[in-house]
Amino acid sequence: MKNSDQSTNPVNTPSISKRSLSAHAWLGLFVSAFMYIICLSGTLAVFHQELERWEQPQIPETTEVDIQAIDKAYDNFVAAYPEDTEHMYVVFPGSGIPRVVVENDHVAHFVNPDGSLGEVEQSNWTKMLVDLHLYLHLPKSFGMIVVSAFGALLCALILSGFLAHPRIIKDAFRFRRGGTGLQENIDLHNRFSVWAAPFHIMIGVTGAYFGLTTVLIGLASQAFYGGDNQAVMDELFTPEPVLEQPLQRPQIGRAMEYISQHNPEGSPLFLTVHEPDTPGQFIEFFVKQPGRLIYSENYRFDVQGNFIETAGYRDGETAKQVIYSMYRLHFGEFAGNASKLLYFVLGMMLTVVSATGINIWLNKRKTTDVINLWWPTFVWGTPLILSVSALLNLFIHVRLDLFIWLGLVVALAIAARQQNVQLWVVRLKQALAVSLLALVAAYTAKSGIAAFNIAALQLNIPLALFAIYLLLKGGRQARP
Amino acid sequence: MILLLAIALGLIGSYLLYISWKQNNKFAALAGWASLFVTVPLLVMDLGPEFGTVFALGLPALYVWLGILREQKTQPPKHIDRQYKKTQFNGKKLLKNSGYIVYHLILLMLVSSLLVIAALDLLPLERPNQLAAGVIIIPLVWSGLSFWHLASSKTRTPLLFSAFVSLASSIYLFV
Numbered sequence: 001m002k003n004s005d006q007s008t009n010p011v012n013t014p015s016i017s018k019r020s021l022s023a024h025a026w027l028g029l030f031v032s033a034f035m036y037i038i039c040l041s042g043t044l045a046v047f048h049q050e051l052e053r054w055e056q057p058q059i060p061e062t063t064e065v066d067i068q069a070i071d072k073a074y075d076n077f078v079a080a081y082p083e084d085t086e087h088m089y090v091v092f093p094g095s096g097i098p099r100v101v102v103e104n105d106h107v108a109h110f111v112n113p114d115g116s117l118g119e120v121e122q123s124n125w126t127k128m129l130v131d132l133h134l135y136l137h138l139p140k141s142f143g144m145i146v147v148s149a150f151g152a153l154l155c156a157l158i159l160s161g162f163l164a165h166p167r168i169i170k171d172a173f174r175f176r177r178g179g180t181g182l183q184e185n186i187d188l189h190n191r192f193s194v195w196a197a198p199f200h201i202m203i204g205v206t207g208a209y210f211g212l213t214t215v216l217i218g219l220a221s222q223a224f225y226g227g228d229n230q231a232v233m234d235e236l237f238t239p240e241p242v243l244e245q246p247l248q249r250p251q252i253g254r255a256m257e258y259i260s261q262h263n264p265e266g267s268p269l270f271l272t273v274h275e276p277d278t279p280g281q282f283i284e285f286f287v288k289q290p291g292r293l294i295y296s297e298n299y300r301f302d303v304q305g306n307f308i309e310t311a312g313y314r315d316g317e318t319a320k321q322v323i324y325s326m327y328r329l330h331f332g333e334f335a336g337n338a339s340k341l342l343y344f345v346l347g348m349m350l351t352v353v354s355a356t357g358i359n360i361w362l363n364k365r366k367t368t369d370v371i372n373l374w375w376p377t378f379v380w381g382t383p384l385i386l387s388v389s390a391l392l393n394l395f396i397h398v399r400l401d402l403f404i405w406l407g408l409v410v411a412l413a414i415a416a417r418q419q420n421v422q423l424w425v426v427r428l429k430q431a432l433a434v435s436l437l438a439l440v441a442a443y444t445a446k447s448g449i450a451a452f453n454i455a456a457l458q459l460n461i462p463l464a465l466f467a468i469y470l471l472l473k474g475g476r477q478a479r480p
Numbered sequence: 481m482i483l484l485l486a487i488a489l490g491l492i493g494s495y496l497l498y499i500s501w502k503q504n505n506k507f508a509a510l511a512g513w514a515s516l517f518v519t520v521p522l523l524v525m526d527l528g529p530e531f532g533t534v535f536a537l538g539l540p541a542l543y544v545w546l547g548i549l550r551e552q553k554t555q556p557p558k559h560i561d562r563q564y565k566k567t568q569f570n571g572k573k574l575l576k577n578s579g580y581i582v583y584h585l586i587l588l589m590l591v592s593s594l595l596v597i598a599a600l601d602l603l604p605l606e607r608p609n610q611l612a613a614g615v616i617i618i619p620l621v622w623s624g625l626s627f628w629h630l631a632s633s634k635t636r637t638p639l640l641f642s643a644f645v646s647l648a649s650s651i652y653l654f655v
Contacts, residue, residue: 016631023630030581149585152592156584156625160631173501173547179556191548196541203533208619215593216614223597223653224607235608291528319612325530326615335531342538348543367565420561 020163027160028357035377036135036354038150040382043347046332046340049096053455057447059110059119060461061098061455065268067253070100072115074252077102078238078276080109080117083324088276094267094288096333125393128400129386134210137401141214148211154204163194168194172295182363186198192349199346200353201280206330209323230231236323238298238311244279245303254305255283263287289314293325293334307323355379370416374422377415380428381408387435394439394446426474428435433470440464486522486536490543491513498547514527518538583639584626591642592622 014022023203044051053061070090078088085104092100099109101121110118129136135143162168171190176183193200217232225231232241250273259268266287275281281303286296298311313324331342358375362368385407389400418424440460444451451460493515500509519539524532534654595619629638 014633019631019633020627024594025626026580026630027584027626030577030584087558112573113529129647145589146585149589152619152622153621153626155619156626156630158625159623161629163631173498173544173551175548175552176555176556177552180560183555192541195544196538197538199541202537204623205616208622210614211617212589212593212618215589216597216618217610219593219653220614223601231502232611236611256553291529291531293534317606317608319606319608322612329534333525335535339531339534342535342542343609361551366562368562369565371567408565 014463019166019167020160024157024160024164025361027153027157029361031150031294032354032358033155035157035373036351036379037136037382038133038147039347039351039354041129043344044386045130045133045353046343046347047459048126048130048252049333050455050459050477051129052123053097053099055123056110056119056121057453058450059099059455060098060113061093061453062113063093063098065092065100065256066113066115067095067256069111069113070102071253072254073100073102073109073111073117075249076117077104077109077114078249081107082349084277086275087125088250088273091270091272092268095269097480099379100260113408124397124400125199125390128389128404131401137405145211145460148208149203151207151209152212153347154207155201158193158197158201158204160305162197167189180363182360185356185359189353189360192356193306193353196346200350203347203350204332206326207328209330219476231438234321238309238316238320240274240315241282241300241308242280243282243302245281247277248303249278250281250283250300250303251305255285255299255307257312258307259285259287259299260302263297265290281396291475293328294321308318335367337340367445368421373415376421377428378408381411381415383429384432384435385411387432387439391435391442392441393440398407404460429470430474433467434465434476436470440467482522482526486519486526489520489522490539491546492542493519495546496542498550501547502551509535583629587642588622588625591646592618592625594649594653595645596621598652601653604613 053059054206064229074090076089081104083106083215085106087105087110090100091097091103091108096381102110102111102117103109103121107120112118112174131137134140134147136145136147138146165171170191171187172194173191175187175191177187178184197233217236221227252271252273255271256268259266266289269288270287271283271285273281274284282302283305284300285299285303287299288296292314294313299313300308300311302308313320332339332347362372362375385404388401389408392398392403393400415424441462443460447456450456493512494511496508496515498512499505500507500512520533522537523536526532527535593614596614597610600614600617603610606611625638625642629635629642632638
């Protein structure tokens with residue numbers, strides 16, 4: 001912990017590296033558990049689209065968009081769900097999930113190739129995982145600000161980490177394994193954090209963006225716009241058109257034809273009908289632009305499908321382009337599997353950095369206490385509980401967020417009664433491996449033939465391989 | 481083809497850096513950094529400026545493991561028996577750390593936001609550009625202030641600075 005009573009005499013004042021190390025240690029201890037859970041869930045959430053597909057492998061997949069089928073599906077959906085909604089959506093295969101979905105603010109249906117409504121979309125586990133990363137399962141607006149604060153503190157950790165380690169260049173390639181584990185943890189922590197620092201800074205800054213925007217908009221609106229938040233939003237994001245039209249069904253097909261003619265290189269992500277069944281309704285197409293980090297260029301149409309404007313994110317002001325690039329830059333959804341794999345590996349490095357930081361602190365202490373049991377339980381217990389929750393979700397619908405946090409509390413309570421830390425960690429790893437194998441087996445049994453298509457296998461095979469690796473490694477570690 | 485060339489150059493560059501580190505060879509270091517820098521325009525040519533830059537900044541973290549894994553040394557496992565000590569509740573320490581958490585997590589968010597918005601308003605930038613720049617600069621200023629407070633031998637100075645800039649920025653922005 002930080003010592004604030006240091007003498008100001010230069011002879012007695014600790015060097016900048018020592019003071020930085022003290023700062024790094026305090027910040028690290030403070031953010032460690034949250035940072036670990038945010039990093040782990042974020043790293044897994046890189047594959048949120050693949051996870052959504054995995055949750056419902058039986059849904060037919062396509063990369064084709066049939067305008068007539070979509071028009072028909074829209075009509076079918078409106079007929080089936082006539083209740084009021086502020087938005088209607090049609091999600092296209094270009095979104096990254098090769099399925100067509102039609103939805104309102106309350107329910108989503110997959111679309112069959114003939115335009116009839118298919119199954120209801122259900123991706124409870126993926127939503128729980130994404131919510132864990134974005135909000136730590138706290139109320140959304142508050143949770144997002146809290147998580148964003150950890151983005152800024154990640155930048156502070158990187159800064160203090162660099163200044164705390166004068167040997168960072170001298171040790172640039174050092175990797176000592178075994179021993180008491182201290183050197184291994186130090187080397188893993190430093191190698192990952194130094195070489196991946198550009199990525200980690202970018203993740204910190206872009207992560208802070210999501211919650212800070214709320215604060216920034218609030219302060220800027222008070223300072224410059226007389227408290228009008230919408231005025232600030234309109235500076236950053238192109239304002240919505242104001243229309244007054246006779247009520248009619250939105251001509252989605254006509255708008256889609258315009259997109260395919262005027263932006264053939266783009267990939268439609270989804271369309272939104274804003275304020276459906278009101279005189280102000282309009283259609284907005286979100287079209288992904290090749291080679292660009294911006295989320296999309298947005299094309300707006302009136303209810304008859306006549307083009308109104310683009311939002312100007314592709315060629316507009318630099319500020320808008322920067323703001324609109326934050327999402328893809330943070331989540332790695334821009335260059336297909338290549339960027340996702342890169343983000344997964346670099347994100348896992350940050351997760352390991354979070355875990356090893358506390359391992360180092362624990363290893364350097366002269367005594368042990370319950371934290372020596374709690375920390376590895378938290379590190380290995382979190383993926384274990386996530387895995388068990390996914391298994392549970394196959395058969396029953398429970399509050400997954402509640403299950404995760406209660407599960408962690410129970411795991412920590414059990415950990416406090418353990419005598420041997422090493423053996424306990426081996427058992428946790430084995431339990432994780434067994435739960436992953438059980439998950440894959442139960443999933444295959446439940447899904448039947450659908451468990452052998454790409455949507456299922458692309459996750460089940462890596463999960464099974466990881467489980468086998470853990471079992472083999474755990475077997476070696478358990479031997480005396 | 482260009483992509484493969486960029487990856488090959490990245491691997492070679494990282495390995496040269498490893499050689500330079502191992503043998504204290506300045507020529508290898510120069511060649512290593514040069515190779516890594518050349519991968520940037522190559523990746524930009526192949527993937528475009530935006531994707532190319534992201535990949536160029538991220539990939540070296542993977543390349544270097546070629547050298548790190550070559551360098552790994554395994555020692556026999558060693559166990560140190562440490563005395564178990566029951567965790568003791570220290571109310572004063574808890575209060576102090578809670579104060580720090582409020583300062584670093586909440587107050588510094590406001591301080592850095594106020595400071596950055598006021599400072600950017602003094603620059604000849606249009607409002608949208610000020611806001612976009614603010615979104616990027618605020619976390620950096622926040623992290624700087626956080627580090628300053630924790631690493632300073634005089635903890636009051638950064639606290640007073642934070643109070644002063646918040647007040648000055650608020651007066652500038654709201655009065």
